[in-house]
Structures are given as C-alpha cells and as structure tokens.
Amino acid sequence: MGTPIAEFRIDRTLVYHLLADQHPDLMQLPIHFVDAGWDNAMFRLGDQFCVRLPRRQAAATPIENEQNWLPILANQFPIPVPTPYRIGKPALNYPWRWSVLPWLSGISADRDRLQANQVKLFVSFLRSLHIPAPFNAPLNTARGVPLKQRAAAVEERMQRLEIKTNLINKKIKNIWNMALNVPVDVEAKWLHGDLHPGNVLVENGAIAGIIDWGDITSGDIATDIASIWMLFSDRHARQQAIAEYANLSHATLQRAKGWAILFGIILLDTGLIDNPRNAVMGERILHNVVEDG
Numbered sequence: 001m002g003t004p005i006a007e008f009r010i011d012r013t014l015v016y017h018l019l020a021d022q023h024p025d026l027m028q029l030p031i032h033f034v035d036a037g038w039d040n041a042m043f044r045l046g047d048q049f050c051v052r053l054p055r056r057q058a059a060a061t062p063i064e065n066e067q068n069w070l071p072i073l074a075n076q077f078p079i080p081v082p083t084p085y086r087i088g089k090p091a092l093n094y095p096w097r098w099s100v101l102p103w104l105s106g107i108s109a110d111r112d113r114l115q116a117n118q119v120k121l122f123v124s125f126l127r128s129l130h131i132p133a134p135f136n137a138p139l140n141t142a143r144g145v146p147l148k149q150r151a152a153a154v155e156e157r158m159q160r161l162e163i164k165t166n167l168i169n170k171k172i173k174n175i176w177n178m179a180l181n182v183p184v185d186v187e188a189k190w191l192h193g194d195l196h197p198g199n200v201l202v203e204n205g206a207i208a209g210i211i212d213w214g215d216i217t218s219g220d221i222a223t224d225i226a227s228i229w230m231l232f233s234d235r236h237a238r239q240q241a242i243a244e245y246a247n248l249s250h251a252t253l254q255r256a257k258g259w260a261i262l263f264g265i266i267l268l269d270t271g272l273i274d275n276p277r278n279a280v281m282g283e284r285i286l287h288n289v290v291e292d293g
Contacts, residue, residue: 014092051099066084081213107202107203143194154262192210196263198277226258228256229260261285
C-alpha cells in the first residue's frame with residue numbers, strides 16, 4: 001500500500017466556503033494548495049497562515065489531539081511549532097474538524113539537511129518535550145508502544161523489500177531483532193511520535209519548526225530518539241546528540257534504532273510505490289542505522 005486514498009475531495013473551493021462559513025474575516029486571503037500527505041491536505045492562506053484538513057477518517061482524531069494538546073505544550077519548546085490559530089468544525093458536508101495554523105518558514109529536512117551545529121537545539125527540544133504526561137494524554141497504538149506490537153507489520157514490509165532492494169541486509173535484521181528483545185526501561189513521557197525528516201522544517205541548514213503533531217501521545221521516548229538517525233547524516237553529529245541528551249540507557253538506544261528501522265522501512269516500502277521522496281528518506285535512515293551498528 002502506498003499513500004492512502006483521500007476519502008473526501010478537498011480543494012480550494014471547499015476551503016474558501018469553510019472559511020466563509022466559520023472564519024469570514026479570513027475568507028478574502030489568497031488560498032493555494034501546498035501538499036497532501038497520508039492524512040491531511042495543506043493550503044497556504046495568505047502570507048501568515050495555512051489550513052490543515054484531514055483527508056480521511058483515520059486523521060480525524062489525531063487533528064483533534066493536536067488542537068487540544070499542542071497549545072498546552074508549545075510555550076516550553078525552543079523551536080517554533082504550529083499552534084492552532086483557529087479551529088474549524090464539520091460543515092458543508094465536510095465531516096471533520098480542521099485547523100488554521102501559523103505558516104512556518106522553511107522546507108522539510110529531507111530537502112535541506114540539518115547542519116551538525118543544530119544538534120544542541122534539537123536535543124534541547126526533545127528534552128523539553130519528554131516530560132511526564134497527564135493520565136488523559138492521547139492514546140496511540142502505533143507510537144510509543146513496545147516494538148513487538150509493530151513487529152508483524154514491519155517484518156511483512158521487510159519481506160517485500162528484500163525482493164525489491166538490497167537494503168534489508170543481515171545487519172538491519174540483527175539490529176531490529178535486538179531492539180525487539182530489550183525491555184522498555186523508562187517511564188512514559190510526552191512524544192511527538194512522528195519525527196521523520198518530512199516533519200522538521202529547515203532554513204539554510206537550521207531548524208525552523210517542528211510540524212504535524214497528530215501522533216502526539218505518551219509512551220517510550222525511544223520512538224522520538226529514533227529521530228537522531230532520521231535527521232542527522234553525519235555520524236559524529238549523531239554521537240553528539242546521544243551524549244547531549246544524556247543518560248540514555250543501552251536498552252533505550254537499542255529500541256531507538258529499532259524505531260528508526262521501523263520508520264525507514266515504512267517510508268521506503270510505501271515510497272517505492274508512489275512517493276520517491278519517502279523512498280529516499282527511508283534509504284537514508286537505514287543507511288545511518290547500519291553505519292552506527
């Protein structure tokens with residue numbers, strides 16, 4: 001399976017009418033389609049805003065989690081995040097909540113790689129995020145959970161990729177299997193949950209923003225620590241990031257490499273079907289994990 005098919009047609013006309021219905025003071029701003037990912041469609045709204053709308057039912061709860069929780073957490077981060085400016089409700093046959101967000105400058109980290117001098121800032125962001133979450137934090141069955149819960153689906157993708165590519169080698173399998181067999185030895189903390197390069201904005205090699213908070217949840221920090229192998233192509237930068245975070249156990253690092261493999265496998269497998277950018281991201285992630293062993 002590649003990119004999921006949209007379950008509702010979203011275009012500029014729909015965005016215009018939703019704004020006219022609920023936020024008429026914004027309806028005169030120019031609207032331009034930007035992109036559509038697995039879950040949401042994005043439109044630029046004037047110079048300062050964008051509109052983010054779920055394109056399938058599976059994205060409805062995540063965008064509500066983002067709307068409810070990101071404003072509570074945002075002020076503690078050293079990096080800009082798109083805290084919702086306005087919230088839209090189902091209307092005009094469109095069935096889900098949607099958001100008007102501030103427009104953050106920059107391009108995704110897969111198109112403008114992070115410089116090594118961004119390690120301290122990024123790790124500072126991780127540490128500011130990784131604090132205990134309240135009892136009613138959003139649940140997420142795909143992020144922050146024991147890796148064994150994801151093993152069957154990931155290994156099915158691995159088998160497919162073995163036919164298409166030589167990236168699924170013995171070293172990747174060994175690292176994956178080790179990650180599956182180490183315990184979760186840390187208490188649950190807040191997680192972004194989806195810190196792959198497509199969700200980190202970069203401007204001239206510097207971090208400009210962290211976007212797409214739909215997977216926000218509480219769980220194993222290894223899910224987010226995996227971003228070290230997803231974002232930094234330089235091995236020394238990765239080593240510095242691990243040292244900068246401080247006090248990461250061997251088990252947590254092993255699980256983090258496992259999560260990096262999970263993200264790499266999913267991006268590569270789906271990307272080879274219909275998204276070359278994702279495929280390149282997946283290949284780079286797997287290369288970084290193998291390089292570090």
